[in-house]
Amino acid sequence: MRATAIIPVKRFRAAKQRLLETLDSAQRTALVEAMLTDVLGSVTACDAVERVIVVTGERRAERIALRQAQRATTPLEVLREPADTGHSDAATLGIIRAKALGADCVALLPGDCPLLDSVELDAAIRRMAGGRVAVVPDRHGTGTNALLLSPPDAGAQHLKALAAISRVTRDAATLERLRGARSRDALAAVLMGADEREAT
Numbered sequence: 521m522r523a524t525a526i527i528p529v530k531r532f533r534a535a536k537q538r539l540l541e542t543l544d545s546a547q548r549t550a551l552v553e554a555m556l557t558d559v560l561g562s563v564t565a566c567d568a569v570e571r572v573i574v575v576t577g578e579r580r581a582e583r584i585a586l587r588q589a590q591r592a593t594t595p596l597e598v599l600r601e602p603a604d605t606g607h608s609d610a611a612t613l614g615i616i617r618a619k620a621l622g623a624d625c626v627a628l629l630p631g632d633c634p635l636l637d638s639v640e641l642d643a644a645i646r647r648m649a650g651g652r653v654a655v656v657p658d659r660h661g662t663g664t665n666a667l668l669l670s671p672p673d674a675g676a677q678h679l680k681a682l683a684a685i686s687r688v689t690r691d692a693a694t695l696e697r698l699r700g701a702r703s704r705d706a707l708a709a710v711l712m713g714a715d716e717r718e719a720t
Contacts, residue, residue: 574598
């Protein structure tokens, strides 16, 4: 399987706010520019990426993407989002564009993941199949470095399912049964039983 990579990029002045005490505005901007350049280089080097869509209202990000498009063999386009209404809206715009271009799978990627490895991304995309969602956590397990969706518009259904799983795993007894499940069928039985108990 091949994927269209979607990279939402917020305005640079809003990026890396947790570094306000460490870096001034110019330093934060330089850091974000460097990270975006690295991400675009890694993504366009992936064999499993058929196209890259950068969604942004930031003109500097647009220029960086267009420079990368001149060097890369992977098609890369910029989808302008002048309102800059947030990451979710930018991701949605990218998904709509990818669907219009006939994508079977999308990879939502942050523009500030400088250690993104093209080999690892290739492997994650190649493991995808229709009707699947894959979440690639950050190294701390508290954030997301990639979200893979196939088909691109299946995300809403999968996210609802993940929310339901999140709810049932808050129950200690259900969590223990999940840990003890030794097969896919056993996992499904635990989750379906928990779902039925939650509905009553």
